[in-house]
Amino acid sequence: MSGDPLDATERDVVVVGAGAAGMSAAYAAARAGCTVTIIDANPVAGGQYHRRRIDAATYRPRGCDDEAVWRRIHIESATTVYAVEIIDHGTQRIFGVRTRGDDRHRRDVDLVRARRLIIATGAYDRPLPVPGWDLPGVMTGGGAQALIKGSGVLPGNRVVVAGTGPFLLAVAQAILEAGGSVAAVVEANDPVALRRHRSALTNVGKAGELARFITSLTRHRVPYLRRHRVTRVHGDTTVTGVTLARVDASWHATPGTDRFIEADTLTLGYGFTAQTDLPAQLGCTLQVSADEGLAVTVDDDQATSVTGVYAAGESTGVGGVDLAGIEGLLAGAAVARSLDHPSPLRDEPALRRSRDRMRAFADALATAFPLRSGWRDDLEDDTVVCRCEEVPAGRIRNAITELGAHDARTVKLLTRAGMGWCQGRVCSLAVDRLCPRSATLDGQARAATRPVAIPVPLGAVADINLQSRRES
Numbered sequence: 001m002s003g004d005p006l007d008a009t010e011r012d013v014v015v016v017g018a019g020a021a022g023m024s025a026a027y028a029a030a031r032a033g034c035t036v037t038i039i040d041a042n043p044v045a046g047g048q049y050h051r052r053r054i055d056a057a058t059y060r061p062r063g064c065d066d067e068a069v070w071r072r073i074h075i076e077s078a079t080t081v082y083a084v085e086i087i088d089h090g091t092q093r094i095f096g097v098r099t100r101g102d103d104r105h106r107r108d109v110d111l112v113r114a115r116r117l118i119i120a121t122g123a124y125d126r127p128l129p130v131p132g133w134d135l136p137g138v139m140t141g142g143g144a145q146a147l148i149k150g151s152g153v154l155p156g157n158r159v160v161v162a163g164t165g166p167f168l169l170a171v172a173q174a175i176l177e178a179g180g181s182v183a184a185v186v187e188a189n190d191p192v193a194l195r196r197h198r199s200a201l202t203n204v205g206k207a208g209e210l211a212r213f214i215t216s217l218t219r220h221r222v223p224y225l226r227r228h229r230v231t232r233v234h235g236d237t238t239v240t241g242v243t244l245a246r247v248d249a250s251w252h253a254t255p256g257t258d259r260f261i262e263a264d265t266l267t268l269g270y271g272f273t274a275q276t277d278l279p280a281q282l283g284c285t286l287q288v289s290a291d292e293g294l295a296v297t298v299d300d301d302q303a304t305s306v307t308g309v310y311a312a313g314e315s316t317g318v319g320g321v322d323l324a325g326i327e328g329l330l331a332g333a334a335v336a337r338s339l340d341h342p343s344p345l346r347d348e349p350a351l352r353r354s355r356d357r358m359r360a361f362a363d364a365l366a367t368a369f370p371l372r373s374g375w376r377d378d379l380e381d382d383t384v385v386c387r388c389e390e391v392p393a394g395r396i397r398n399a400i401t402e403l404g405a406h407d408a409r410t411v412k413l414l415t416r417a418g419m420g421w422c423q424g425r426v427c428s429l430a431v432d433r434l435c436p437r438s439a440t441l442d443g444q445a446r447a448a449t450r451p452v453a454i455p456v457p458l459g460a461v462a463d464i465n466l467q468s469r470r471e472s
């Protein structure tokens with residue numbers, strides 16, 4: 001190997017994530033003159049919001065339309081980054097990005113080197129457990145959307161959309177537009193709180209979108225039940241219906257308000273959790289954001305606390321697709337400047353102002369749709385909380401009350417809740433909220449620490465490490 005640890009085939013910048021944030025970041029950095037590779041787990045670029053079928057037109061973020069720039073960007077799709085590390089701490093800091101091919105190519109591991117890293121890994125759904133949620137036919141709102149957007153498949157024939165937040169409306173709208181039937185939208189909070197943010201909604205251009213969703217529900221005669229929660233899912237081998245109850249401000253069910261709704265599908269979603277595993281591996285500072293979940297801390301340039309690592313989009317806190325795109329542009333421009341290229345952006349101060357306005361609105365929205373604790377009343381001892389390892393609520397309660405566990409990580413070590421295929425992405429919110437020390441930075445960060453983000457065959461990792469040693 002030469003004295004320069006970064007040879008010509010390697011990149012100035014690796015961007016992890018090809019959603020609105022990652023694609024915008026890559027475009028800005030490449031436009032300024034950087035060599036850029038984007039790595040994304042999905043088969044096609046677009047992320048969650050712009051998810052599309054494999055044969056659809058290629059996704060381009062708004063304003064990023066110079067195809068000559070895109071031709072200079074290398075996109076590695078269907079490839080997951082399972083670990084990131086600093087492999088050269090010298091004056092020229094070099095990052096190692098370890099990747100694995102998708103489930104058909106699990107032995108395809110690789111090591112990509114880069115001078116700068118932009119993390120734009122987005123977020124994932126926050127479901128909460130309810131008796132019967134392990135039946136086939138229960139899925140997250142994002143899962144239902146992914147079926148529709150990515151494969152053109154409806155999640156079911158008659159769907160109840162439940163949880164909290166404006167995303168419920170987006171899920172219902174997607175089902176209706178695809179020709180499906182929505183039995184009810186069940187919102188645990190009272191969106192009347194949104195009235196206080198009416199002018200902010202208009203300022204960030206969201207009022208029209210909200211009005212469209214509401215009109216669509218009205219036209220299709222879909223009941224929008226505020227201050228209601230699904231308290232039980234029914235069915236033997238698959239979902240046949242759900243019980244709903246009216247809830248108070250803490251989400252405790254009001255006795256005598258139960259009602260049954262027939263449905264073959266239930267989608268659950270109580271907001272989103274930012275994907276923070278890669279920045280956590282590098283030791284980037286994390287914070288608890290307005291929605292009480294973890295997020296990567298960034299400065300005005302989208303730089304994290306680790307030199308050379310930037311973050312944009314939902315990984316820095318859930319805030320919507322437009323905010324993600326702007327943060328991406330700013331991150332790409334900042335990275336370019338740090339590598340002595342001029343900023344490719346015409347009006348950075350205006351973009352920064354838009355970003356700050358949208359971020360403030362996202363924080364206000366999070367407080368209008370908070371996560372309350374009444375859902376815990378529904379859990380019976382045999383309600384499964386960790387679906388991968390089949391750990392019921394009773395075993396988790398026992399770990400807390402009898403064995404003295406205080407946080408989700410200790411519960412995980414005592415019960416295996418969070419040790420399965422999804423590595424706690426589905427259950428760790430619930431486990432954390434069942435613990436005495438819940439919603440703390442320390443407790444959540446400990447539970448979300450994943451030295452290897454997805455399962456990788458040991459033999460494949462051993463092979464690549466052997467190969468790198470032979471090369472050096």
Ligand SMILES: Cc1cc2nc3c(=O)[nH]c(=O)nc-3n(C[C@H](O)[C@H](O)[C@H](O)COP(=O)(O)OP(=O)(O)OC[C@H]3O[C@@H](n4cnc5c(N)ncnc54)[C@H](O)[C@@H]3O)c2cc1C
Nearest residue numbers: 017019020021040041047048049081122142313314320321
């Ligand atoms: C499930 C879900 C559904 C949503 N639906 C809507 C909606 O209908 N309307 C709306 O306004 N907003 C929606 N949002 C919010 C919206 O998706 C975001 O505002 C926007 O997509 C954020 O863009 P992003 O680039 O930050 O992240 P994303 O669009 O989520 O993109 C992140 C990308 O990173 C990739 N990735 C993550 N980890 C890795 C890894 N380790 N290795 C490689 N690739 C990785 C993912 O495959 C993904 O393509 C949704 C969010 C989620 C989580």
